[in-house]
Amino acid sequence: MPVNPPTPHAPLSRSVNIRRAIGQKTLAIFEGWSYREIDVPLLDYFDHLRDAIEPDAANRTFRFVDREGNLRVLRADVTPAIAKIYAQQLTHLPLPLRLSYANKIVRIERSFTSEQIDAYQLGVEMLGAPGLVPELEVLLICVEVLDALGIDDYQIKLSNLAIYRRLLARSSVPASLYPRITAAVRDRDPFEIKRLLHSTGVRPNISEALQCLAELQGGIAQLSRIQEAVPRDDVLEAACLHMERLMGAMRDLGKADRLHIDMGHIHGPMYYTGVMFRVISESIGRELGGGGRYDDLIGTFGAPAPAVGFSLGLDALMEIIAPHASEMSHLDHPPEATIAIDPDAPADGLREVLARRAAEQVACVTTSNPRT
Amino acid sequence: MTQPRDTDPGRPLRFALPKGRLQRRALAALRDAGLAIPEDVTETRKLILDVSTYTQDKLGCGMELLLLKNSDVPIYVEHGVADIGVAGTDSLYEADVRVYRPYTFPFGSCTIAIAGPTGLDYEALTQTPVLRVATKFRRFARDHFASQGIAAEIIPLSGSVELAPVLGLADVILDLVETGRTLREHKLHVLKPVGRTHIKLIANATLSHERLGHVERLVQLLAQAQPAPNPT
Numbered sequence: 001m002p003v004n005p006p007t008p009h010a011p012l013s014r015s016v017n018i019r020r021a022i023g024q025k026t027l028a029i030f031e032g033w034s035y036r037e038i039d040v041p042l043l044d045y046f047d048h049l050r051d052a053i054e055p056d057a058a059n060r061t062f063r064f065v066d067r068e069g070n071l072r073v074l075r076a077d078v079t080p081a082i083a084k085i086y087a088q089q090l091t092h093l094p095l096p097l098r099l100s101y102a103n104k105i106v107r108i109e110r111s112f113t114s115e116q117i118d119a120y121q122l123g124v125e126m127l128g129a130p131g132l133v134p135e136l137e138v139l140l141i142c143v144e145v146l147d148a149l150g151i152d153d154y155q156i157k158l159s160n161l162a163i164y165r166r167l168l169a170r171s172s173v174p175a176s177l178y179p180r181i182t183a184a185v186r187d188r189d190p191f192e193i194k195r196l197l198h199s200t201g202v203r204p205n206i207s208e209a210l211q212c213l214a215e216l217q218g219g220i221a222q223l224s225r226i227q228e229a230v231p232r233d234d235v236l237e238a239a240c241l242h243m244e245r246l247m248g249a250m251r252d253l254g255k256a257d258r259l260h261i262d263m264g265h266i267h268g269p270m271y272y273t274g275v276m277f278r279v280i281s282e283s284i285g286r287e288l289g290g291g292g293r294y295d296d297l298i299g300t301f302g303a304p305a306p307a308v309g310f311s312l313g314l315d316a317l318m319e320i321i322a323p324h325a326s327e328m329s330h331l332d333h334p335p336e337a338t339i340a341i342d343p344d345a346p347a348d349g350l351r352e353v354l355a356r357r358a359a360e361q362v363a364c365v366t367t368s369n370p371r372t
Numbered sequence: 373m374t375q376p377r378d379t380d381p382g383r384p385l386r387f388a389l390p391k392g393r394l395q396r397r398a399l400a401a402l403r404d405a406g407l408a409i410p411e412d413v414t415e416t417r418k419l420i421l422d423v424s425t426y427t428q429d430k431l432g433c434g435m436e437l438l439l440l441k442n443s444d445v446p447i448y449v450e451h452g453v454a455d456i457g458v459a460g461t462d463s464l465y466e467a468d469v470r471v472y473r474p475y476t477f478p479f480g481s482c483t484i485a486i487a488g489p490t491g492l493d494y495e496a497l498t499q500t501p502v503l504r505v506a507t508k509f510r511r512f513a514r515d516h517f518a519s520q521g522i523a524a525e526i527i528p529l530s531g532s533v534e535l536a537p538v539l540g541l542a543d544v545i546l547d548l549v550e551t552g553r554t555l556r557e558h559k560l561h562v563l564k565p566v567g568r569t570h571i572k573l574i575a576n577a578t579l580s581h582e583r584l585g586h587v588e589r590l591v592q593l594l595a596q597a598q599p600a601p602n603p604t
Contacts, residue, residue, distance in 0.1 A: 153379050155581060191476035191570070195603035216474050216588045217581065260581050280578040283379045285452030287578070 015322060019120070022317055023102050026122045026145050030100035033141050035124050038099045040081045046073040052080040052300045054270040060108040062117075076107035077269065079309060080297060082125050087301030095128025095305065123291070123311025127298065130306040132242065135275050136249055138291055138310050142279065143255050145312065146288070151320055153283040157218070157262040158246070161292070162239045162274045163226065164266050167209050170230065173200045181210065186267045188214045205229045218262035220247060226263070239274070246275065271297040279312070281320055288316045337361065340368040377452050381582045384424050384434030385590075388449055388457030389414075390442040394571065397479050398458040405593035406430045414439060430593060433586045445574075446471060452576045456587055462548065462569040466511050472575040475591045476600040480571035484512065485562045487555050488544035489537055494563040497543055498522045506536030507546040516546070516566055534558040570601070 027037065046063050047070075061076040075081060078101050090097065106118045124141060126134050139156070146154055164185065168178060177196060184192035190211040197207045209229035215222060223240040230236055243261060250256040265278050268290055276292025291310020298305045337356070341349035349365075356363040389395045395414065402409055409426045414437070424434025438454050446467040448454040457471075460480065464471070486505070488494065497503060498520075506527040507513045517524035527542050536542040538558055545560070548569060555561060573594065575587050 187471070187473045188575075189473040189476075189572070191600045191603060192473070198603045214474075216472065216575070216591065217584050282452065282578050282580045282583070283377050285377055285450075285576060285578050 015318065018322055019314060019318055022149060022314060022321065023120075023122060025148055026312070027100060027102055029141065029145050029148060030122075030124050033098070033124075033137070035098040035100035038082060038085070038101055040075060040078050040085065040101055040103050042075050042104075043072050044075065044081060044084070046071040048084060048301075049073060049080055052083065052271065052297055053077065057107075057269060062106055062108075074106040075103065076105055078103050078105060078121055078123060078311065079125060079269070079294065080271065082127075083294075083298040083307070084301045086127050086305070087298055087303035091303050096134065097127040098124065099127065100124045120314035121289075121311040122314060122317075123289075123309060125307060125309035127307045128305045129308055130295070132245055132249070134308045135246060135293060138308050139246075139250065139259075139277065140253070140255060142277075142289075142291070142310050142312070143258075146279070149317060149321060151281070151288075151317070153320065154258060154279055154281045154288060156259045156277050156279050157265040158243070158259060158275070158277045159261070159263045159265040160239050160243055160275050161266055161272050163236060163243075163263060164213060166233070166235045166239065167206060167213070167226075167230070170233070171197070171200075171202045171206045171210070173197065173202060182266060185210065185214045185264050188216055188264055190214050213263045213266070215264065218260055218264065220244065220261050222261055222263050242275070268292070269294075275308075277310070281316070284316065284319045286316055286319075287313070288320070289313050338364045338366055340366050342368050379580065381580065382433075384422065384436045385427075385431070385456060385583070385586055386436050386438060386454045388438045388440050388445045388454035390445050390458060391439055392442070394442065394458060394460075394480065395439070398477070398571075401477060401479075401594060401598060404597040405590070406597070407435075407593070413437070431586055431589055443467065449574050449576050452578060454576070455579055455583060456573060456575045456590070458571060459574050460569045460571050462509055462512065464572065464574070466509055468511065470577055472577055472587075473572040474575060474587065475573040475594050477571040477573070477594075478598050478601045480569075481601065482548040482550045482569045483562075483565050484509070484546065484567035484569060485549045486544050486546050486564045486566060487534075487549065487560045488563050490559055490561050492544070492563065494544070500543075503544065504542040505544055505546050506533050506542035508533060509546060512567070513546045534560060 050058060057077065062074045063071055066072050082099060086097065100123065102122050104118055104120050108117055124138060126138065168181065173181070181193060181196055184196060193211050193214055194207065209226050212222060212225045212229060223243055227236060227240055247256060247259065247261060250259055268276060268278065271294045272292040273295045274293035276290065278290040279288040281288055289310060289312035293308045295306040298307055339349055339353050353363045353365055389398055399409055407427050407430055409423050413421055413423060419439045421437040423437055427433065427435040438448065440448060443463055445457040445459045446464050446469040449457040449471050450469040462484065486494065501523065503522055503524045504527060505513055505517070505524050506529050508529060510526055510528045513524070513526050527536065529536060533545045533547045534554055536545055537560065544563060549555065549562060552562065573591065579587065
C-alpha cells in the first residue's frame with residue numbers, strides 16, 4: 001500500500017494547537033485592518049488560470065482530468081484564484097476590496113524540504129488599490145503579524161520589479177535570455193550577468209545597472225547607483241522615488257528597523273509588477289513569506305484592477321515559533337482536565353465532564369477500567 | 373524540525389571548504405586577500421577549524437572552516453549550516469541549490485564536454501534510438517540532451533568515467549575537461565563542448581544584513597587581490 005509522504009510538521013500533538021493559535025492570531029490582525037475572509041475553492045479549471053501564472057509555476061501544479069474531460073488544478077497559489085473570483089463574481093463591490101485568507105495550497109516546491117507538496121498560507125489581498133498607501137498598509141500588517149507572533153528574527157527585503165523590467169527592456173537583449181539574467185540577479189552573480197550580456201552588445205551602463213541589482217547588501221544607495229548608471233530615464237526615476245518614499249514612510253512610522261532595500265530580490269511569482277518584498281529568517285534559513293503589487297493579474301480575467309497583497313507560510317512560522325511556544329502551552333490539556341469514567345457508572349463521571357464543558361473548560365475523557 | 377541557527381551577529385563566519393585541490397587553491401586565495409591563514413592549518417583530523425585569529429582584523433569577524441566533501445558544500449550553505457563556501461558551478465547545478473554567488477575565482481574553470489572514442493561520428497550517433505551517456509553530472513546531462521531533443525540514457529557514475537566507453541558501458545561520456553590528458557590516455561577525444569564551469573564563492577541567501585556585510589567585505593578583499601576572470 002502506498003505510504004503518505006512525510007509531512008513537514010507533526011500531524012498530531014500540540015503542534016496542531018500551535019498552528020491553530022498562529023492562524024487565529026493572524027486572522028484577528030487581518031480583521032483588525034478591515035479585511036474580510038474569503039473562501040477560495042480547492043479545485044479550479046486549469047485553462048482559466050493558465051494565462052495568469054508563468055510556465056514554471058504551472059509545471060509545479062497538480063492537475064487531473066475530471067469526468068467531463070476538463071483539466072482541473074488543485075489550488076497552488078491563492079492570489080490568482082482570488083483575482084479570478086473578483087473578476088468573475090465581485091466586481092459589483094466597492095473598491096478597494098480587502099480580502100484575507102487562510103488556505104492550504106498544493107504544489108511541488110523546489111527547496112531543501114522537497115517532500116513538502118502542501119503548505120498553509122495566511123494572507124491578505126487589497127484589490128482596486130493603486131499607489132503608495134496600500135503598499136504601506138500591507139507592509140505594516142505583515143510587520144504587525146510577525147511582531148504579534150513574537151518573531152524577532154526576520155528581515156524584510158524590499159525590491160521593485162518595475163526597475164528590473166525597465167533595465168531589461170532598455171538592454172534590448174533577446175527575451176530568451178531573460179530567465180537566465182533573472183537567475184543571475186537572484187543569485188547575486190555579477191560575473192554571470194556580465195558573461196550573459198558579453199556578446200549581446202548591451203551598453204555598458206545598462207550592464208552596470210543590472211550588476212548593481214545583484215549587489216549582496218543593497219541599501220538605499222543602490223537606488224542612486226542605478227540612476228547614476230542610467231540617468232534621465234523617467235520610468236526608473238519614478239520607480240526609485242517610489243521606493244525612497246516607501247522606505248521614508250516606514251522610517252517615519254518607526255517600522256524600518258528590519259526593512260532593507262535589496263533590489264536583487266526579484267524572484268517569486270512573475271505576476272508582480274512593482275514593489276515586492278520577501279520576509280526571510282536567518283535562524284531557520286528560509287523565507288517566511290512575501291508579497292507585492294500585481295496590477296495586471298486581475299486584468300487577465302477581464303476586469304483590470306490594481307492590487308497588492310502578501311502571504312506568510314504557516315509551516316515556516318511554525319518552525320520559528322514552535323521551539324519557543326511556551327506561551328501557547330495553555331492549549332495543551334492540563335492534567336486536571338483528564339476525567340476518568342467508570343464504565344459501570346458512566347453518567348457520574350460524564351456529569352463532571354458536562355459541567356466543565358458548560359463552563360467552557362477543557363475536558364479529556366478516559367476510562368478507569370481498560371476492560372471496556 | 374532542525375535546530376535553529378545561531379543568529380548572534382558576533383559569531384564567526386562559517387566557511388565550508390571542499391577537501392582536496394580546490395581547498396588548497398581557495399585557502400591560497402584567502403591568503404592572497406590578506407587573511408594570513410597558515411598553510412598547514414588543515415593538516416589535522418579536525419573537520420571544524422577556528423581561524424578567527426587570522427580574519428578578525430581584516431574582515432571584522434571571526435571565521436570557522438568546515439572541511440567537507442565537494443558535493444556537500446552547496447547543501448551545507450543552502451541550509452545555512454555554513455554561511456559561505458566554495459563550489460564549482462557543476463556542483464551547484466547538480467545540487468539544484470539556491471545560494472548567492474557573489475565572486476568568481478580566477479582559477480578552476482573547466483570545459484564540460486561530450487567525449488567519446490577517437491573516430492566516432494557523434495552527429496550520426498545522436499540519430500540512434502538511444503544514446504548511452506556515462507556521467508557524474510546526471511542533472512546537467514539530462515537537461516542538455518532534453519534541450520537538444522536527443523534521446524539519451526544517462527548512466528550515473530561517481531568516478532573513472534573515462535572507462536565507460538572503453539569497456540562498452542556507454543557510447544560517450546559527459547565530463548569536465550581541463551587539459552584533455554586523461555581523455556587522450558584512454559583514446560578518447562572531445563566530440564562537443566557543451567558548457568563551462570567556474571569556481572564560485574557562495575553564500576546562504578537568508579543571511580542577516582549584518583552578516584552579509586562581512587561577506588561583502590570578503591568579496592572586496594578577494595576581488596582586490598584577484599579580479600574575476602574575463603566573462604568569455
